[in-house]
Amino acid sequence: MTVASMGAACGTSAPASVDGLRRVVGTDLIGARGATPADQRKIDRTVVGLCAAAVWTKGECSRHGEGQE
Numbered sequence: 001m002t003v004a005s006m007g008a009a010c011g012t013s014a015p016a017s018v019d020g021l022r023r024v025v026g027t028d029l030i031g032a033r034g035a036t037p038a039d040q041r042k043i044d045r046t047v048v049g050l051c052a053a054a055v056w057t058k059g060e061c062s063r064h065g066e067g068q069e
Contacts, residue, residue: 024053 026049028042044064051061 024049024055 026046028045032039032042034040034043047056047061047064050056051058051064
């Protein structure tokens with residue numbers, strides 16, 4: 001019973017639409033590897049969208065980029 005309820009709580013559902021998901025997440029990560037400052041900016045732009053949409057908690061968002069200027 002516990003396993004079944006844990007599985008139900010951790011389920012995922014599809015986004016309402018691909019266009020909606022793209023508006024939140026963006027398409028900046030396509031091709032980004034994090035190896036250059038430009039790649040890091042692409043990653044940061046994606047994180048901003050996720051934080052703005054409240055996909056991550058405020059604590060998670062504030063930790064992103066810690067120590068960067």
